[in-house]
Amino acid sequence: MWKLVKDKLLLPYLAMDIEYYDLHIKNRDATDDRVTIAAARAIMKHRVGVKCATITPNEERVKEYNLKKLWKSPNATIREMLDGTVFRKPILVKNIRPSVSVWKKAITIGRHAYGDVYSSTEMRITAPGRAELLFTPLGGGSPIRQTIKEFRGPGIIQGTHNTDESIESFAKVCFMYALDQKIDLWFSGKDTISQIYDGRFKDIFEKEYVRNWKEKFNRAGISYFYTLIDDAAARIMKSEGGLLWALKNYDGDVMSDMIASANGSLAMMTSVLVSPHGYIEYEAAHGTVQKHYYKYLQGEETSTNPMAIIFAWSGCLRKRAEIDVTPEVGSFADKLEKAALSTVASGIMTGDLLSVAKQSPKNRKVNTEAFIDAIAKNIRKKLFG
Numbered sequence: 001m002w003k004l005v006k007d008k009l010l011l012p013y014l015a016m017d018i019e020y021y022d023l024h025i026k027n028r029d030a031t032d033d034r035v036t037i038a039a040a041r042a043i044m045k046h047r048v049g050v051k052c053a054t055i056t057p058n059e060e061r062v063k064e065y066n067l068k069k070l071w072k073s074p075n076a077t078i079r080e081m082l083d084g085t086v087f088r089k090p091i092l093v094k095n096i097r098p099s100v101s102v103w104k105k106a107i108t109i110g111r112h113a114y115g116d117v118y119s120s121t122e123m124r125i126t127a128p129g130r131a132e133l134l135f136t137p138l139g140g141g142s143p144i145r146q147t148i149k150e151f152r153g154p155g156i157i158q159g160t161h162n163t164d165e166s167i168e169s170f171a172k173v174c175f176m177y178a179l180d181q182k183i184d185l186w187f188s189g190k191d192t193i194s195q196i197y198d199g200r201f202k203d204i205f206e207k208e209y210v211r212n213w214k215e216k217f218n219r220a221g222i223s224y225f226y227t228l229i230d231d232a233a234a235r236i237m238k239s240e241g242g243l244l245w246a247l248k249n250y251d252g253d254v255m256s257d258m259i260a261s262a263n264g265s266l267a268m269m270t271s272v273l274v275s276p277h278g279y280i281e282y283e284a285a286h287g288t289v290q291k292h293y294y295k296y297l298q299g300e301e302t303s304t305n306p307m308a309i310i311f312a313w314s315g316c317l318r319k320r321a322e323i324d325v326t327p328e329v330g331s332f333a334d335k336l337e338k339a340a341l342s343t344v345a346s347g348i349m350t351g352d353l354l355s356v357a358k359q360s361p362k363n364r365k366v367n368t369e370a371f372i373d374a375i376a377k378n379i380r381k382k383l384f385g
Helices: 002-010 025-030 034-046 059-064 074-082 164-181 197-220 229-236 249-262 290-297 307-324 327-345 368-384
Strands: 048-051 085-090 107-112 121-125 129-135 144-151 155-159 184-189 224-228 243-247 269-274 280-284
Touching: 002 307, 002 368, 025 034, 034 048, 034 074, 048 307, 074 269, 074 280, 085 164, 085 249, 107 164, 107 249, 121 129, 144 155, 164 184, 164 197, 164 243, 164 269, 184 197, 184 229, 197 224, 224 229, 229 243, 243 249, 249 269, 269 307, 280 307, 307 327, 327 368
Parallel strands: 048 280, 107 243, 184 224, 184 243
Antiparallel strands: 085 107, 085 269, 121 155, 129 144, 269 280
């Protein structure tokens, strides 16, 4: 799909000097994942990048691709290096109704892209014993110990962490994004249970808001508030949308997929990584669509939705146009998105959308390439009449 989008929707109209990094799992394995680090550095250098979906290996993939080890998620590596926050927003089409009937505007998820279970240390406990948290100060002083659990038998433990610096960057970028989009900002955690860990997130957000954003939000007519995550989940089901919901790493991962699916499909969501240092990376929010890919390899026809890939490219092109002051490139990105949306609105769509679209005699399911061909036809009309 990545190649089809480039060959049929981009390269016929744009001369692009692309610095390319191959993040296929075999190449990451061959380079001991140095290629991922190089890709992140390239985004820092050029200030903007666009990324295809990549494989984060499990034990089955290690065997399938004969890998040296279970390599870390390339997304996590890039997010950590860029100190970025992931913003995911559903792609709305007039003939795809949200599953939640009161939603009228897009709900954007701001996902903290650092720490928590994604960079945790885990241990399998096989015998009775004591599990402890231990912190040893580098500058001297007595170690701090806390008992996690007195195990009487087998079990598991997990150690997660975060840093004030990363949380502060997360808060800053969320307030920046909400003000730029002129939308309310919610942040939610569970500080009643996690009084230190989640409580620290809550305190840092409140401090950042009062110090740097309260007056700006008031002038813009938008608001910020904190609430517990279970309360936020209940409220979101009765909200009309049009807000930014900031969440910790795991919570944001889960809720962004929920919002995408409720708006039609996981392929109907934009994803942009925004760094407070001015680096931006666009990507498809979904994964590598493994089942469809294996069918494709066997010669079977697939009806896989490429909208998230198309919008990753259009977002990247629009940002590149802003940096380079090339408005014609930005205009092309706008027309590309409109061509994609009008294709779905006309009833031509992939299988994931057919079952959730408004009933119409015009609706028809097409395969992946036919869908991209229909968009290509529409983009030609928008460009040349």
